[in-house]
Amino acid sequence: MKTKLSLQQVNDLSPNEFHQIFINVIECWSEGAIYVSALVPFKNFDRLIESFHRYLDQLSIENKLKILRLHPDLAGKLADDDLLTDESKYEQSCAGLDLLTAENKLKMNELNYKYKQKFSFPFVICVRENSKFEAILKGISERIDNEVQQEIEIGIGEVKKICRLRILEIVDYSK
Numbered sequence: 001m002k003t004k005l006s007l008q009q010v011n012d013l014s015p016n017e018f019h020q021i022f023i024n025v026i027e028c029w030s031e032g033a034i035y036v037s038a039l040v041p042f043k044n045f046d047r048l049i050e051s052f053h054r055y056l057d058q059l060s061i062e063n064k065l066k067i068l069r070l071h072p073d074l075a076g077k078l079a080d081d082d083l084l085t086d087e088s089k090y091e092q093s094c095a096g097l098d099l100l101t102a103e104n105k106l107k108m109n110e111l112n113y114k115y116k117q118k119f120s121f122p123f124v125i126c127v128r129e130n131s132k133f134e135a136i137l138k139g140i141s142e143r144i145d146n147e148v149q150q151e152i153e154i155g156i157g158e159v160k161k162i163c164r165l166r167i168l169e170i171v172d173y174s175k
């Protein structure tokens with residue numbers, strides 16, 4: 001098991017070390033870790049998480065769209081080709097998305113396709129907080145009726161949840 005960092009250890013990191021360690025807490029978007037590395041030291045871990053969340057909130061719509069588009073489809077082609085990031089692979093496996101029946105995979109792929117056709121970005125949901133296949137499917141079926149603007153904000157809200165859980169894999173919240 002990976003040793004997690006205490007608050008002191010996080011606060012002692014150089015900007016470069018911080019950047020390397022938190023590089024993928026926002027999927028494939030290293031700018032977040034660069035931005036937040038300038039805010040060290042943190043009073044507690046909530047402040048660290050809030051800093052990433054605030055960073056996401058203040059981004060332009062264009063950058064929010066770019067971030068959503070960096071997320072892999074759930075149970076999609078990147079997963080089939082074993083090209084997911086380690087974080088994403090772990091998250092998708094927590095929800096059993098790597099073990100779907102052919103029928104469920106087809107349902108998921110069809111809905112993902114329809115969603116992407118409508119919004120031009122993939123459906124993003126924090127699967128560790130919605131770890132049942134049925135809940136994920138319900139989420140996509142309901143959200144597909146939303147307006148684009150609304151979906152960008154909901155999607156970024158899910159990116160924040162994913163980011164928080166990824167940070168909690170790195171830090172020891174009790175220290």
Ligand SMILES: NC(=O)N[C@H]1NC(=O)NC1=O
Nearest residue numbers: 072088091124125126127
């Ligand atoms: N598309 C999508 O939601 N992807 C993700 N969700 C999650 O929890 N991890 C991911 O990579």
